[in-house]
Amino acid sequence: MATKPKAEKKLSKIDIITYYMDHVLEHEHIPKSVYKFAKDNKFEEKDFYKYFGNFQALREDIWESFFDNAHSLMNQNEEVANYGSREKMLAFFFTFFEILTANRSYVLYVLEENEDQLKNLKQLKGLRRNIKSFAKELIEDDNDGKSYSFLKRNESIYSEAAWIQFLFLLKFWKDDKSADFEKTDVAIEKSVNTIFDVFDNTPLEKVFDFGKFLYKETMK
Numbered sequence: 001m002a003t004k005p006k007a008e009k010k011l012s013k014i015d016i017i018t019y020y021m022d023h024v025l026e027h028e029h030i031p032k033s034v035y036k037f038a039k040d041n042k043f044e045e046k047d048f049y050k051y052f053g054n055f056q057a058l059r060e061d062i063w064e065s066f067f068d069n070a071h072s073l074m075n076q077n078e079e080v081a082n083y084g085s086r087e088k089m090l091a092f093f094f095t096f097f098e099i100l101t102a103n104r105s106y107v108l109y110v111l112e113e114n115e116d117q118l119k120n121l122k123q124l125k126g127l128r129r130n131i132k133s134f135a136k137e138l139i140e141d142d143n144d145g146k147s148y149s150f151l152k153r154n155e156s157i158y159s160e161a162a163w164i165q166f167l168f169l170l171k172f173w174k175d176d177k178s179a180d181f182e183k184t185d186v187a188i189e190k191s192v193n194t195i196f197d198v199f200d201n202t203p204l205e206k207v208f209d210f211g212k213f214l215y216k217e218t219m220k
Contacts, residue, residue: 011043013051017065020058021106028109030055056123059110063127066103070096071134085138086196089162092134093188097173101181108174121167128163135162158195165191 019041023031031037034055038045052058074080074095080088100107111120136159169191173184 011047013061014065015043016048016051017058017062020055021062021103024109025105059123060126063124064130066096066099067127067130067134070099073099085141086192088138089135089196090189090192093166093169093192094185097169097181097184097188100170100173111170111174131166132159132163135159161195165195 019037020031023037023040031040034048035045038048052061070092074088074091077091080091083091110123114120136155139155139158169184169188172187173181176184178184
């Protein structure tokens with residue numbers, strides 16, 4: 001009796017992302033074309049377009065995948081469901097930067113690819129949306145438990161501050177030379193606690209000043 005031929009493995013989004021990251025690290029440049037990229041990795045060009053419109057969309061998706069993985073890993077810990085918003089933000093950032101560290105060579109390359117930092121940050125567009133949404137959900141949950149409106153935090157301002165905070169931490173992590181990036185862990189803890197303390201105890205104009213400070217520190 002003849003055995004059935006094995007079905008060919010379907011190309012996944014993760015496969016393409018892995019091929020792309022490997023290409024960037026091995027060749028120190030992005031692929032020249034989708035056609036050549038697909039041919040080099042032995043898949044059909046049309047399969048690339050099932051997931052991505054172009055390489056820029058793929059680059060943005062890599063960062064969103066980092067977010068999704070961090071969010072999923074964080075929530076695998078059953079205790080997280082009982083955390084307050086401060087502890088959830090800490091857990092998220094600790095997990096996210098562990099994922100970045102596991103992919104440090106790729107992350108450093110793409111963040112330093114162009115002299116113009118704004119060009120390098122374009123790929124973070126989707127990640128920005130996700131982090132702001134995550135922060136906003138945390139504050140919404142907090143606000144639901146507060147009886148008086150004057151005790152509630154401004155969700156939009158907090159979500160923007162969370163994004164600026166992330167950029168600050170990203171730069172800190174990039175420049176961190178400590179063993180096992182211990183200083184980044186300290187920076188995460190201090191910055192998250194500071195942000196929450198600021199929002200709990202400080203007038204809005206001071207919050208904006210703090211956000212401007214973080215932004216300037218990030219862009220140095």
